[in-house]
Amino acid sequence: MKSGTLQTARKPAKIAEIPRAWEVVRLGQLYSERKEKGVAGLPVMSVTLDRGLVPRSSLERRVESELSPADHALVREGDLVYNMMRMWQGASGVAAADSVVSPAYVVAKPSERLLPAFAGYLLKAPQTIRLLYSYSQGITRDRLRLYFNNFAEVPIPLPPLPEQRKIAAILSSVDDAIAATRKVIEQTERVKQGLLQTLMTRGIGHTRFKKTEIGEIPEEWKFLRLDEVARVQTGFAKNSRIEGSLRDLPYLRVANVQDGHLDLSEVKTVSVPEGRVERHLLMSGDVLLTEGGDYDKLGRGHVWEGQISPCIHQNHVFVVRADRSKLLPDFLSALTSSSYGKRYFLRCAKQTTNLASINSTQLRSFPVLLPTLSEQSDIVQRIRAVDGVRDVAAREGERLTRFKRGLMQDLLTGRVRVPLD
16 A cells, blocks of 8 residues: 555454344435535534534534634534544534534534434444444554545445334433433532632631631641642653662553542553652552642542552642641642632732643642541531432433443344334
C-alpha cells in the first residue's frame, strides 16, 4: 500500500445468527445523508462519547463558534448525528428536537423502517461499535474516519418495528432509573457543599465568632499554615533521570485522584530507583491533592487508606501527611474540597485558558482552620453521613449500568426476545 493511502481498519466483521423474524440490512437502506443548511433560532448541539447529542453550552471546555446559522448543518428530530472521527468509539446521538450542529458532523435522516430511539441504542451496542470500527478508514488508528458512504455499507440486524419499539422502551426504562440515581448523587453533592460551607465557617454549636484575616470563624478556632500542622510530600517525576537498580511499583496518577473519591480501576506501574522509593511512598492516612490541570482538577483530593501497598505517587499529585495530634486527615480533605479550600487554590493558582495549577509552596501556605480534634471528628462524621447516601446511589448506578450492558447484548442481538402485546 502506498504511503497516505486510506485503508479499512480491518476485515469487516460479520453479523452473528439472528432470529428468523429479523433481517440483516445495511445502514444505507435505513439512513440517507441530510445536507441542509442550518436556520437561525435553533439550539447548537455537539456530539459526545458518553452523553450523545448535548447542547454545546453544556460542555465544560466549550469553544464559541463563529459560524453563522446557515454555516451549520440542520438536524431534524429523530436524525442521527455522528462524529466521523470518533464513530468507531460510539460518538453519536439521536436528536430529540430540531437543532443545528457543526458541519464537521455527519447528519443522517432515518427511514420509516427504523425507530430513532431503537437506533440510538443499537449504534451504541458493543457489537455494532465493532462493525463501525471495521468499516472506518484511515492510515493509523487515531486517524480513522467513517464517511457516510462507508457508514451506509455497515450491516446491522433489524427486528420488526413493534419489536424495535418494545426493546427501546425497556432500555429507556433502565436509562430512567440510571438518571434517577445520578440526580440523587447530584442533589447529595449540593447538600454536601452546603453542609461544608456551614461547618467550615460556623462549626458546630458555636455562638461567639471572631474576625480574622481569612474571615469570621468561631472564637475557639485557630488557623495555621498547612506546613505548621502537616508535611507536604512531592511525587516521582516519570521522566526524571534514573540511576542505579530499579524497582517496579504501582504509580498513582492525577487520573486516579477524583474529587472526593479514588478511581483505582487502572493503576499503572513505573520503574523507580531503589534509593528514591521511600521518599515517594504512600502511607495510610495521607491526603492526596492534585496539582491542577483543568479547573475541576485543581486541589481535588481524597484520603489514601492503603488500598495498594506499596504504592508511590506522581509529581502532579501532592501528599499531605498531617500531624494527627492537631489535624485529622479526613477533616483536612473536607476542608480542601469545600468552597473555602477551592477559593484559596483558585486565588493563588497559576492560570491560563481553561487551566490552573498550584505548586508545593502555595500548598504549604494554605491556611488551615483548626477546631479541636473532637469537633473535627464530629464534622467528619456529619459529612460521612451525606457521603453514605451518595455512595449508595453510586453503587446502584453502577449496578444498573452493568445490567443495561448485558441487556443490550441480549436484546439487540435477538438472543433474548421481548414479548409483544
